[in-house]
Each structure stands twice: as C-alpha cells, then as structure tokens.
Amino acid sequence: MGLEGRAVIVTGGTRGLGLATARRLCAAGCDVHLTYAHDDAAADAALRSLDGLKGTARAHRGDITDPATLPGLLDTVVRRHGRLDVFVHNAATFHPMRTLDADPAGVRADLATALDPLLGGAPLIAEAMAGGPGRIVAVSSTGARAVVPRYVSLGIAKAALESLVRYLAAELAGRGVAVNAVAASKLDKAGGPPVDPEVVERLVARVPAGRLTRPEDVADAVALLCTDEAAWIHGQVLTVDGGTALAA
Numbered sequence: 001m002g003l004e005g006r007a008v009i010v011t012g013g014t015r016g017l018g019l020a021t022a023r024r025l026c027a028a029g030c031d032v033h034l035t036y037a038h039d040d041a042a043a044d045a046a047l048r049s050l051d052g053l054k055g056t057a058r059a060h061r062g063d064i065t066d067p068a069t070l071p072g073l074l075d076t077v078v079r080r081h082g083r084l085d086v087f088v089h090n091a092a093t094f095h096p097m098r099t100l101d102a103d104p105a106g107v108r109a110d111l112a113t114a115l116d117p118l119l120g121g122a123p124l125i126a127e128a129m130a131g132g133p134g135r136i137v138a139v140s141s142t143g144a145r146a147v148v149p150r151y152v153s154l155g156i157a158k159a160a161l162e163s164l165v166r167y168l169a170a171e172l173a174g175r176g177v178a179v180n181a182v183a184a185s186k187l188d189k190a191g192g193p194p195v196d197p198e199v200v201e202r203l204v205a206r207v208p209a210g211r212l213t214r215p216e217d218v219a220d221a222v223a224l225l226c227t228d229e230a231a232w233i234h235g236q237v238l239t240v241d242g243g244t245a246l247a248a
C-alpha cells in the first residue's frame with residue numbers, strides 16, 4: 001500500500017476496532033504507537049498479537065482526553081521518527097441510555113472522548129506532520145446519522161466528531177493534511193459478550209453483502225484513506241456497512 005515506514009498513532013489501539021486498525025497498518029509496514037487508558041494486560045496482549053508483522057508496535061499508557069497526554073506522546077513519536085504521518089482517533093466511551101432518561105454527565109463524557117483529542121490536539125498534530133503529507137482519520141459510527149436504541153449519547157458524540165472532521169479538513173487541507181472519517185455499522189465482535197442469535201439473524205438480513213461488519217473491514221477502510229492515492233479526499237465520511245444504508 002506504500003505505507004512502509006510511516007509513523008502512526010492509534011488512540012484506543014489495544015483492543016477491538018483500534019487493535020484491528022493497528023494490525024492492518026503494522027502489517028503494511030507502519031511504525032504504530034497505540035494509546036490506552038489503564039488496562040496494561042490488554043496492552044501487553046495487543047503487542048504480542050502484533051509481533052512479527054512487517055512494521056513495529058509500541059503501547060503508551062495515558063488518558064487521551066487529558067490535555068497533558070497528547071503533547072508528550074507526539075514529542076516521543078517525532079523524536080523517534082522525525083515526524084508523524086498518520087493519526088487515527090479511535091478512542092471512545094459509551095454510556096448506554098434512552099433519550100428521555102439521558103444522563104448529562106454520561107453524554108458529556110462521551111463527547112469529551114470523541115472531541116477533545118482532536119479539537120485540542122489538532123495544532124500539535126498538524127505541527128508534527130509539517131513538512132510532508134499527513135492523514136487524520138476519525139472512527140465514527142452509522143449511529144451518528146441513524147437512530148440506534150440506547151445509543152443517544154454516543155450517537156451525539158459521533159455526529160459532533162463528523163462535524164469536527166469537516167471543519168478540520170477545511171483548515172488543514174492547505175497544509176497537506178487530509179482529514180476524514182470512517183463510519184462503522186454494527187460490528188461482529190467475535191469473542192465478545194454473547195448475542196441473541198435471532199437478533200444477529202435479523203441484523204444480517206438487512207445487510208446486502210450478507211454478514212455483519214467486522215473490525216477488519218473498517219481497518220481496511222482506514223488504511224485506504226492513509227495511502228498516497230487518497231490525498232485528494234478531504235472532509236468525507238466513508239461508510240463501511242456492507243451496503244446496509246442502501247435499503248429503504
């Protein structure tokens with residue numbers, strides 16, 4: 001994919017969709033730095049799972065919503081690699097709730113995780129990417145545009161994130177930094193909590209491609225946006241859903 005040797009940060013990169021993205025980019029030859037908040041065991045397991053791939057992987061513990069975390073991480077990456085090439089904002093929190101019973105504190109927490117790393121960190125990220133092309137990719141959700149039961153908090157957060165992507169894209173395009181988002185539909189999380197087979201069957205029936213979206217599908221889309229060929233794509237939200245949104 002032409003990504004060999006590129007320095008990458010993936011927030012929330014030690015599990016789930018973040019880890020799938022880290023694996024895809026590491027397999028493409030990138031030097032990937034993963035952030036995580038507090039689970040050291042998961043971080044160790046993530047690094048073991050990436051061992052032997054074409055690129056390299058390192059984990060950094062720190063709350064990405066803390067304003068003090070990102071500057072230190074960027075300094076580490078720039079000192080090691082000379083610059084930052086790709087920033088993937090995947091970290092998210094989720095407080096399930098109904099709209100009419102919404103917990104404002106939970107909504108604010110999900111908004112902070114979605115927005116603060118990019119909103120506060122964009123000037124530093126752009127500076128770290130100076131002197132060459134850069135890519136910022138935010139991981140969103142189809143729940144930003146469609147109503148999902150008990151998803152209001154994260155739905156609002158992801159909708160705000162997609163708006164921020166457009167504003168950042170407009171301001172950073174002139175610096176050679178392309179900012180885009182990838183919106184994932186309901187994920188097939190193998191090994192996660194058990195799901196009612198009937199519910200899964202109903203969900204799959206709505207997908208023209210015939211199965212639920214996998215983390216690897218989303219990771220492939222993120223990687224595509226990081227390539228040189230994607231340089232003229234700015235401020236877009238790429239939906240990865242197997243065609244689910246096509247159905248009336």
